[in-house]
Amino acid sequence: MHDRSVVLGLARWRAAFLIAFFLLLLGRLAIAASLSPFGDEAFYWQESRHLAWGYSDLPPLTAWLIRLGESVAGHGLLGMRWPFLLLGSALPWLVVAFARQAFDARAGWQAGLLCLALPLAGSLGVLALPDVPLTVASMLALWAVLRAMEGDRSSDWLMLGGALAMCWLTHYRAVMPMLAGLLLFVLTPRGRQQWRRGGFWLAMAVAALGLIPLLISNWQQRGAGVAFQVVERNPWRFHADALIQPLEQAVACTPLLYLLLLWAAYRSWRRRGDGAPWDVIAMVSLCFIVIYFVLGLFADELRFRAHWPLPGYLPLLGVLPVLLRSRLQIRWVRWFAYGAVALAIAGQLGALAYLSLAASEDGSRALASMKAFPARFVGWRESGAAARELLQEHSAILVADNFMLAAEIDFQLNGATPVYALDSPVNAKHGRAPQLAIWHRDEASLREAHAGMPMLLAVDETSLRVRERSDWLGTLCQRIEEPQPLRRLDLFDGRKRVAFYAGRVPAPAGVQPSVAREDCSIWRLASAAYAR
Secondary structure, eight states: OHHHHHHHHHHHHHHHHHHHHHHHHHHHHHHHTTSOOOHHHHHHHHHHTSOOSOOSSSOSHHHHHHHHHHHHHOSSHHHHHHHHHHHHHHHHHHHHHHHHHHTOHHHHHHHHHHHHHSHHHHTTTSSOOTHHHHHHHHHHHHHHHHHHHHHOOHHHHHHHHHHHHHHHHHOGGGHHHHHHHHHHHHHSHHHHHGGGOHHHHHHHHHHHHTHHHHHHHHHHTTTHHHIIIIIITOOOSOOGGGGGHHHHHHHHHOHHHHHHHHHHHHHHHHTGGGOTTHHHHHHHHHIIIIIHHHHHTTSOOSSOOTTTTHHHHHHHHHHHHHHHHTTTTSHHHHHHHHHHHHHHHHHHHHHHHHHHHHTSHHHHHHHHHTTOOOGGGSSHHHHHHHHHHHHHHSOOEEEESSHHHHHHHHHHHTTSSOEEEOOOHHHHHTTOHHHHHHTTOSHHHHHHHHTTSEEEEEEETTSSOHHHHHHHHHHGGGTSEEEEEEEEEEETTTTEEEEEEEEEOOOSTTSSOOOOGGGOHHHHHHHHHHHO
């Protein structure tokens, strides 16, 4: 009877996981097929049109996956995103496999359900972003190292090496799973035993292969990628506002589940001396959680980073069901756990609902009325349509005032015409200025190749912060000769503003006279629009 109840219990957990997985997959599929790409995502699409060993912002895998997606399914949102949707869908299965390996089948299916509920993990793959293959590869490496340390099989060591190589091919943050592994193999007794195994060195050799494209691209670009990721994007000075990171993580994970994850990390650390699997879970999870928190106090303070510690939470999802089994008889623990799961599910559904609303004009208006305007996802279809119509009326060189708008219009036009980008501060802030120069799509290349030719300029008046916006708009009359307004898109009550101007490409920099901001018609028209 006991064996029969165990089997029935496993069947129920497995059925619950499969139902939740497929329902979530359908929702993510619908969003991926309808949500407009935002600037970074569209730029990765542009990179896929210029296959290379690497780029000024990233190693090559993201661009390679987008190229694969569109080669199979054609140009479009789903064509670009389906490889990432497929990879993101593999993540909960990896969590299941890890928890089954570490504990038992019941913990595996329960961990998989928690992964589906965790907003950061369950929505992974909706967008074509490097965090998708990076997170999946990190989890695959964790599963592989657990298996390899226990069985010392060559196949597991090869899987570990391949997963780490995939990390290096995806992002410079691959240094974190490498650092977590190094701490595991240096600070734990079982880890130190691995240095004498040939499989360990085989894994490291395979992982090193993933560095080859990164090294080649940085050599070709004179270290632009390393310079941006390590130096330019990070102030490397303490900023106290980053102390709010735990609150950001609590919101990203949902508060009650976040507290449970921290408790699981603490309990794993206390049991690290028990060996497998506690030593692996403790070292890897706390490395991601603690080191990213410390780095956040000194590193990039401008970009979204709540997703960085996600690989550290995933193994803890396998620990939680095991730690809670003996405690669910306590009433307050049981209700806290149930509340955490319910809140996580609500958070996941809320995140998907937000993206679903952002995918439609009516939904975006509703979000705007709730002060949750999805600025990164709206206005691009209208901008692309306007650019297409104006190009039919005016034969001209198409130029955008920043790389994001250029990439979005390029995506909407499917690369039908070259789109140049002016030297906006946004380009340097996101590490894209060197790449535009390599493609000869920057402002200097525009002037050198097309000086005096007709020019169609698209200006995203909302791309910069308010304190930076006026100065940038005031320089645009030096970047287009004789600008004439053609069309203005004031979308969502002015929250998104894109203006189009006809003119001519100026001569190379330094030749044309400067224009005072107050005398610039582009600045005046933008100021008048905001004054209304």
